[in-house]
Amino acid sequence: MSSPPAPPPSGTVADVLAQAPPAEHSPTLIDDVRADIDEGLARALHGWDRPGPTLRITKRRAEVTERCPAQLLADADGVELSAPIVLGHLLDAAMSVLSMSVAAPYTSSWFHELARTVSVGDDEIARFLNRLDGPAESDLRNRTETRAAGLKSVLGDITALPSVAQDSIAVPFDTADVVLTGRIDLSIAAERRALVEVKSGKMHRSLYAELDHYALIDGLRNRRPADLVIGITLDPEPIVHSFPIDAAMVQRAAARVVRAAERLRAVDEAVLGQRWPPTSPGGHCSWCPLADRCPDISDVDRAAAEDRTWADAAEDGEELEPW
Ligand code: SF4
Secondary structure: OOOOOOOOOOOOHHHHHHHOOOOOOOOOHHHHHHHHHHHHHHHHHOOOOOOOOOEEEOHHHHHHHHHOHHHHHHHHOOOOOOHHHHHHHHHHHHHHHHHHOOOOOOOOOHHHHHHHHHHHOOHHHHHHHHHOOHHHHHHHHHHHHHHHHHHHHHHOOOOOOOEEEEEEEEEEEOOOOEEEEEEEEEEEEOOOEEEEEEEOOOOOHHHHHHHHHHHHHHHHHHOOOOOEEEEEEOOOOOEEEEEEOOHHHHHHHHHHHHHHHHHHHHHHHHHHOOOOOOOOOOHHHHHOOOOOOOOOOOHHHHHHHHHOOHHHHHHOOOOOOOO
């Protein structure tokens, strides 16, 4: 599905919230969408001899299965920490700090303070950061300093607004034994309710799908949609992209959830049958962790994957989230 056209970026998040009109939703929108998902999941999962407990459809699984179902195998291999992933964690921490204090104490070294914050709760990140040295450390430090300062500049003063950083949501669908999950960087419950996601790279089509997913799961949790979703991209400069939540956004995400269930089943059945799962080759093959073993990748994309660096992915605004 093509991405909706982006509206012109505007102001700070505080400005956007102050100016946004209230969203007008049909009172039955969420109930209707829930019924559509129930029906779609029943169809997609009928007759599947499922392994394990409740099927979790995370934001990430919805996104990966949409791009290329076989990429789920990479997740099964485990996520190897990398500088882009750690940068994402550092910026998530920056978002938490800035939502509580606009006069953040980290003006001298964001990197030092954020690294300390994220290391406290995550030994793996702590070890990764301790091992970093030389140009790699300096690169991550510079990226963190510029992007955290950029994030501060485009948030504006939102400290007086009620908000939840790293807002984890889980919405059960009991009949299908499925749960939809996601974690929103920042949920703001002001006069206008907004769901905010920050990205260290450029605007990318995957961000539209993430924002749709958040609109859906938050709407299901609260039994009514929020007013708007906001994506903040920090490269090459900080920009706020805001979108009023409408029925089409929520319905798109619901349809994606049902497709994800179908594709998760297809991957599971392929693996059990010792077949390579269904694929959807494309430009994303050039940064796929399975590029060296996938039978469906083109020679061109395989060669591109071998040459690709972290900086390329970051510059292209591609995935900087964990696999
Ligand atoms: S290399 Fe391409 S087709 Fe193969 S699993 Fe990765 S993204 Fe899919």
